[in-house]
Amino acid sequence: MDKRTALNLYTVMRKIRRFEQRSTTLFGENKIWGTIHSYAGEEAIAAGVCEHLRDDDWITSTHRGHGHCIAKRADLGKMFAELLGRESGYCRGRGGSMHIADTSKGNLGANGIVGGGIPIATGAALTAKQLGTDQVAVSFFGDGAANQGTFHESLNIAAIWKLPVVYVCENNQYAESFPAKKAFAIEDIATRAAGYGMPGVRVDGRDVAKVYDAAGEAISRARAGGGPTLLVCESYRHEGHYYGDPRKYQTKEEIEGWKTTFDPLIDARAWIVREKLGTEAELDAIDRGIDDAIEQSVAWAEAGPPASPLTPEEIYASH
């Protein structure tokens, strides 16, 4: 991997982590309404996958969607503004955290329905096929969504039509409070791919280089007309299901153990330095730049106007 790519990956991961940390602070200050779901711990997946995507490629995301959005090159200020319910937010304060979309960058939206984005990405891939373009669609979803009916129906449709779509299952070990080890009778979710007649790949979702390589292969295959792939990234969610989750389904030891042993950011730093793709000083400079950008984005978002009153045109395009 070249230096530029490695540092890009690190930058995206670091941005996501800092965005989540800053959002949590804003939430604690009662500036965010509703609920937020932190992507901390899963950064390597969004970063490694989206590094291969162009602005005209599509993604569908989840309720835990900030990371995908950032990796698909969203504007941090407009993201914070949305969380703060401002007119200057991505959805003009209509959607909030769980519905951020950025169609100009091919982000077809976070989704409050578990598994809701899987058929939508499948349909985006159908568009690419119909129009004869080389665009691809990526659907991010969790282990919970892999047990929804949309997973089954969509993977089958994509396989029989050979659609240019990559299904990225982020196994963060919990479907809300339900542990994956109880929700699946199989150990490797990727083995399900065989049932649809598509390649299934399992990768360590904490290792951004491995995610990058596996995603690159799947996305190239899709772009070249080779059809869909199921890519399962093993991961761990540092925080609870939502901000404030009492996490009664986990032990303290488990949480602390994972947090200290499973941190893709620490791993990424070590890997970059070890492979001489960057120095500690360079990485520190990236960190400082991100911290500044985050603070500027929050300030911009907080200065934004409140959400404007509702109008009929935003519900119906033609009315």
Next chain:
Amino acid sequence: MPATRDASAQTAPGPSAGAGESREMFYAEALNDALRVEMQRDERVIVLGEDIAEHGGAFQVTANLLAEFGPTRILQTPISEIGLVGTAVGAALTGMRPVAELMYIDFSGLAIDQIVNQAAQNRFMFGGQARVPLVVRTQGGSGRGNAAQHSKSLEAWFAHVAGLKVVMPSTPADAKGLLESAIRDDDPVMFIEHKLLYRTKGEVPTGEYLVPLGRADIKREGTDVTIVTWSREVLFSLEAAATLADEGISAEVLDLRSLVPLDKDALLSSVRRTRRCLVVHEAIKRGGYGGEIAALVAEEAFDDLDAPPRRLAGLETPIPYAQPLELGVVPQAADIVRAARELVRG
């Protein structure tokens, strides 16, 4: 890609009848003609559904389209209702104009998340960033011995959701004109046909033909009572109006055609003229869309009424199988005659 018009059905100038030619068609044939015309006109129009290819659709609405447009545009899917509707939603979000066929409206429960939580709300939730030009074609209604899981009238479910349009044509010409408008519309449309209308016949304009969404149609003029209705009950209401005329009661039959958007002006102006309103629909009365109509009339035209608005609708029961039972649970022409007579004569 052929030239396309951006103007939505709403802004298009009224119904246009191609070169002014028409011919007699079955309702199913008129829908087929609408699909053909729109697919010829715009390559972005694709059709997805079960049994729609060689078989031509459970009700033959897509007959022969495979031969003309091929398997890349007539996309036969496995029996995967949420998969096919959701795929259509994703295609619509990214530039296609898909028509998804749900064989029976009773199956919509399997697909409802993609219709209600995704298609209907994407535009709003994303702050206006998206358009979802999707048509979900389906059919409902009883009268064919299909029993409870293949005979429901569920339009009220969909009319209740902000972001969806709901269209229910009663005649072959309306079926064609409304389907073409629905396909050109930039919003998701639930296009609900009736299984017992497919073999009804009528004159239908050939070529491009647009009936705007949201415009009701007076199917028969009258002065004593307005029968507000849609879908197959329009036919029963016209039959009832003819009988009522023999008794000296002049009934106006107002076919809403679109439940959402609703032609409130046509509704209120007709009711104010006749001073009486009878809403007739096949769906169960409790929670039915007739309640919305009756309430609207009471709220906005109360002072112009000679009698309270009245509803005649389906009984609160799953649709039974045996024919005499089935006929007894939804309004027939004789029921409409009785209800209108009572409303007018008191």
